[in-house]
Amino acid sequence: MKSFPKPLTAEEEAYYLRRYREGDMDAKRILIERNLRLVAHVAKKYVNQGEETEDLIAVGTVGLIKAVGTFNHQKNNKLATxxxxCVENELLMLFRNRKKVSRDVSLYDPIGTDKEGNEISLLDILESEKIDVIEQMQQKNNARKLQWLMEKELDDRERCILRMRYGIGREKELTQREIAEVLGISRSYVSRIEKTAIEKLREMFREEIENR
Structure with a gap:
């Protein structure tokens, strides 16, 4: 595990907390940086849960940032405690969310059937070139709806990963490992984002179909 800055002494912590309460954002940065060792310590408890260490630290750091931003010295004795x-809560939330999308999901998975009883997937909707005019119009409507849902329901990173993963928009299809190298994150993180994004689209698209 990489080296982190030494923790603040009690006097230093009190000083930078006071500075931060007075609006000094540089003090906030210092409080975060000098507590990264704490994040690594908490994350170490979960290294055997199927996540990359750097991902655990990245997620835990979000909890640390929230902690520094919401710490009340009148209610809490020590920032570290x-x-x-907060770090542990953020990590536990990560694992809860992972369980919700734990099974393998893909744009190739069926979401329904066409009028002839053939299974269709989200990717079919995006890439359909049916000859039947009526069905082609329906597929185009579905494709527009799906593109709209991608813009509305997914964040920038989720959209980016799906486009690279499935070649949406005529981009070359990339593997999860290739995407990880492009974005500078781990393959497991790419996989988790992909699964979460697809699950969002599947649920929202089914709702759209059912509400027609």
Whole structure:
């Protein structure tokens, strides 16, 4: 595990907390950086849960940032104690969310059937070139709806990963490992984002179909 800055002394912590309460954002940065060792310590408890260490630290750091931003010195004695709970909560939320999308999902998975009883997938909708005029119009409407849902329901990183993963928009299809190298994140993180994004689209598209 990489080296992190030394923790603040009690006097230093009190000083930078006071500076931060007075609006000094540089003090906030220092409070975060000097508590990264705490994030690594908490994340170490979960290294055997199927996540890359760097991803655990990245997620835990979000908890640390929230802790520094919401710490109340009048209610909490030590920032480290409060931050450790926030970091752990963020990591536990990660694992809860992972369970919701734990099974393998793909744009190739069926979401329904066409009028002839053939299974169709989200990718079929995006790439359909049916000869039947009526069905082609329906597919085009579905494709526009799906593109709209991607813009509305997914964040920038989710859209980017799906486009690279499935060649949407005539981009070359990339593997999860290739995408990880492009974005500078781990393959497992790419996989998790892909699954989450697809699950969002599947649920929203089914709702759109059912509400027609």
């Amino acid at each position: 409060y931050a450790a709970r």
